[in-house]
Amino acid sequence: MPLNLTRQIQFWFAALFVLILFLWLFSGVLLPFVSGMALAYLLDPVADRLQKAGLSRGMATAVIVFGLILGLVVILILVVPLLANQISGFVQLLPSYATRLQSFFSQAMEGRLGRLMGTNAKDLEALLGSSLSQGAGWIAGILHSVWNGGQALVSVVTLMVIAPVVTFYMLLDWDRMISKVDSWLPPRHRPTVRRLAHEMDGAVAGFVRGQISVCIAMGAFYATGLTLLGLNFGLFIGLLSGILGFIPYVGFGIGLIASIVIAFGQFWPEWQWILAMLAVFGAGQVLEGSVLQPNWVGKNVGLHPVWLLFALFAFGSMLGFVGMLVAVPAAASIGVLARFALHQYLASPLYAAAGDD
Template sequence: MTLRRQLQFWALSLIAFIAFLMVFSQVLLPFVAGMAVAYLLDPVCDRLEKLGMNRLWATLTILLVFVALLVLFFILVLPVLGNQLAGFLQKLPELVNKLQGLVSSNIGERLTHMTGFKVDDLQSSMGDIIKQGASWIGELLKSVWSGGQALLSVLSLFVITPVVAFYLLLDWDNMVARIDSWLPRPHVDEIRGLAREMDGAVAGFVRGQVSVCVLLGLFYAIGLALTGLNFGLLIGIGAGLISFIPFVGASLGFIVSMGVALVQFWPDWTMIAAVGLVFAVGQFLEGNVFQPKLVGESTGLHPVVLMFALFAFGYLFGFVGMLIAVPAAAMIGVLARFALRQYLASPLYTGTGRISAASEE
């Protein structure tokens, strides 16, 4: 097969894969979640096999523990979060009005004196910002919901996802060997090397980032709860879970928590500063402890690229797109670096082909 035919084959395969995702994105959520669970737990299953447990019992043990922990979370934590979320949404207009009045009465006069910016203009600007933020969040939630609403239910996530994860985890090594047997023999070593590089990038980031999100969510939730902040558990866990988007989780959690703290604790600056200190310590731990130890530079991708991938895939494929955004970006990054290495070693970059041709003439 000529190079042109190969490029055509892979381009058509990529187009078919993207079309498949777009057509079936509304029913893929439990299957993609099952694949993610199997991928995350495969190293644990391999470790149990090395300890003498056969694959079937290792798979059953891991999935039973995983499902039990998930059920405990939904039974013990989810009701509390649901109540806080309902209360937060109910009091949100009141919180916004109080925050506007607080900022206008305490900062408006100084701002007017220093800049000539009127209090009414400040209130109007704050209202516009809040409306724009609410509209953006609404569009994001709408996109996420529309991408997974067909099977976004407790039944699908608690029944289909564990079943998919069980069969994939049980047959994981056989599937990898079968796919390996399909590789074109002349390029098998090169493809295996790229696959190992992709696996290292995806596994290192996903497994590490899941740990970082959980640890940050626990830290923020406990820290905000200890300060006595209203809805502290909800804000803390939410900020931790959104931390897989670089800078967004901490920034959004800080803004929301400081707004609630100003309304709740004003004029007690000590408690307001304590809320800010929770996020300052959290950012220090994330940047100097959690990220270097658990994630490192595993993906080789710039944070801006990761943010773009999350928003782009989320816009195109909904919630399923957000699940596959980071692995897909990491794989594309590996292929891009491979293409760059090939280019830097080619006569197109070095010009050696032209030099040799000229010498022959």
């Protein structure tokens, strides 16, 4: 291996190590800064369009950040109190809904279904009772601690205060920062690095902007549908399903399971309402898979669901919520670099020599 190439590889591995070490050491204070940088990245096309419409960069940035702050204030005033009531009620009533679901399964196992399966109803009741009680207590405990945690509240307040400030300055200087970084690239490798950066930007922007739109639309769809059905805590479950929809299959799965537990506890034995609830989730999956995902996200962003799940859990376990924010651009960038390395390998004499053996 040439000495120059060896030094380049060593340099980039050292830079990667320093970056990971930095994120790990300061992960506790990075959330508002990473969030502000992410918002600036996502909103940069909006600022560019406002500039083309005749506004200066500073004025365009001020308009965007003011709209962002106004939206946060509206959410705090209108949505948060309503969600607080729903979360509190959900935590209190979840154990009773789980008990009703246990009773339903116990009665079913005492009938023909139990005889067909050859299962003892008392044993199943004990098993279901233990599982449902533990699950309900676990979910209720998490929601209660998240909602009442002082540290979480401080983090939210800090996020809402500092993130808009970071967004403003990053968005204001975004184009200058990109030009400065571009000037640091070695002239010999500048076209290749620019092409890779363009592919990374396309993958990240295509997925993140599209998936955020899908999550908002699906959250509104599920929240509206479940609320119109009269399902208790339908607004909370619908919005939670939309937010967690950023993680493949997780939002849909958690929303469906929670809705089934509550629907059986609230509506049973009126089956038509339970079937209507299932129809809402079925229609949502058809809408998301057939309309929203193909048109808003597309199929060529280079992020396989399994790879995305691994990246979210891996970075989340290392860096917490900051890692969740970093996971998508990191996964997209690694994917682009892996495809580039594979292309270089297939075009290299090493691959050709291996094919001659």
